[in-house]
Amino acid sequence: MLDIKLIRSNPEEIKRALEKRGTQANLEEFLKLDEERRNLLVEVEQLKSLRNRESEEIARRKKQGEPADDLIEKMREVSSKIKEMDDRLKEIEGKLEQLLLMIPNIPDESVPVGESDADNVELRRWGDPRKFDFEPKPHWELGEALDILDFERAAKITGSRFVVYKGAGARLERALINFMLDLHIEKHGYKEIFPPFIVNRASMMGTGQLPKFEEEAFKLYNNTDYFLIPTAEVPVTNLHMNEILEKDDLPIYYVAYSGCFRAEAGSAGRDTRGIIRQHQFNKVELVKFTEPDKSMEELEKLTKDAEEVLQLLGLPYRVVALCTGDLGFASAKTYDIEVWMPSYNRYVEISSCSNFKDYQARRANIRYRPEKGAKPQFVHTLNGSGLAVGRTTAAILENFQQADGSVVIPEVLRPYMGGMEVITAK
RNA sequence: GGAGAGAUGGCUGAGUGGUCGAAGGCGCUCGACUGGAAAUCGAGUAGACGGGGAAAAUCCCCGUCUCGCGGGUUCGAAUCCCGCUCUCUCCGCCA
Secondary structure (H helix, E strand, C coil): CCCHHHHHHCHHHHHHHHHHHCCCCCHHHHHHHHHHHHHHHHHHHHHHHHHHHHHHHHHHHHHHCCCCHHHHHHHHHHHHHHHHHHHHHHHHHHHHHHHHHCCCCCCCCCCCCCCCHHHCEEEEEECCCCCCCCCCCCHHHHHHHCCCEEHHHHHHHCCCCCCEECCHHHHHHHHHHHHHHHHHHHHCCCEEECCCCEEEHHHHHHHCCCCCCHHHCCEECCCCCEEECCCCHHHHHHHHCCEEEEHHHCCEEEEEEEEEECCCCCCCCCCCCCCCCCCEEEEEEEEEEECHHHHHHHHHHHHHHHHHHHHHHCCCEEEEECCHHHCCCCCCEEEEEEEEECCCCEEEEEEEEEEEECHHHHHHCEEEECCCCCCCEECEEEEEEEEEHHHHHHHHHHHCECCCCCEECCHHHHHHHCCCCEECCC
16 A cells, blocks of 8 residues: 555656556546545544533533533534534545555566566576476476376366375475475574464455455355465465564564465466466465665565575576566565476566565554654565475476486485485386 | 453553543653662653644644444443454363
8 A cells, every 4th residue: 555645745756656567546536535535634623623622611511510501502513513524534535545455556666667577677597497308298297197296186176276296296395395494494584484374354455465356365255254365475464464563673584384375367278287377386485574774685685585495406597577567566576586497498487576665564554663762664574485386396397307207306305305316106 | 152251552450421542550761869780769651644834754733533343322432332353261062
């Protein structure tokens, strides 16, 4: 959510910034309502002030045993007028809130301007895509042949876009989760969080999934207002909803494993094969709360923390800066990490690292005190995948496959796999 | 799921219709005392929104709102009524 005062004082600048995203917000209506609200507020507050003063007078008279009927009668009218105006105010504020919640974040100055993912800017590459001396197979073929991924049975027990991991596949997925968590906890200083996989509406609002993207979320219908989390970002960022943190608490680094659940509405026909795009997947998520002037450098660090996972696994990747047109709704700046995927013959997103600045903090009301006794200020929030686990499994299968269809397990994972070095068909 | 109790500031805890944004205590900040510290004494110490001032602010002045959330009664609600959420205790159920 943007700062109302910023919109009020600088609507043109915000309009320009949002146009770079390819969205236009209805700022005229917003500003009109905002002005109406303030005029009404001044009026009703004057009436309330009058009521407060006269109420004291009534109290005084009653105590003295003097009659106060005339004042009471007068205040009866004032009060009913106040009620009318308060109702109108509430209506306006509701509309303002709705408009405000639909306005995306402003891109940072450093974000390249562009319309689509074609305009994203590659920043760096690590590792070289492997040259195969045989025809490499896509991970779904490898997985089925090794009997570690089972799409048919997943479709039977649930539906499309679900998968069953079996045997060494299940263990590989679990090994990756533990490896990633351990790396971020032990080496990068994150604190582990194991959050609920179900959140309420306020949390979904706080991080920006709602109200605009409700059709993307899985909603629980027996519990009127619960959602399956699309990412651990939601429960973990909202951990500090409505809190005022101390300066000494910052920065906060959290890492959380969670299942993630996405309706994937509108992506029919995209990545239908394999485990790249599923309704349920595993992810290890990095979340940071920082002081405003530190968030940009913290984004760089967070991205590096995620990159290190790929480096240790030996998977080639590149990092791109998302352009303004490709930026997520709540993000001010995003780096995508893309892993080399032989079956796609291109780099595929495996992590998205974003600085939301104060956008989420304002929605979720997460503040801190810059100094003892100072006024609270909104923190900056950041998050990034560290990494998407299912896609990492897919990348390992494809990049480390051998001519006979077996897959070499990266060395760093072997301790998590009971020493297993190669996954072979039984 | 059933029965009961409760939700007040950073914490604790008083307050059953008016002078209560809220006693007392703890904590914290500043000052005094001290060679320094402790103890002691004094002062201060919630947030949001809006108006005015100022070049501007997280500054100054004024007003309004907030005692879990929402509604109601009343001239006036932390206090009375209704609904909801959460916490605790007991019972039931359950991994």
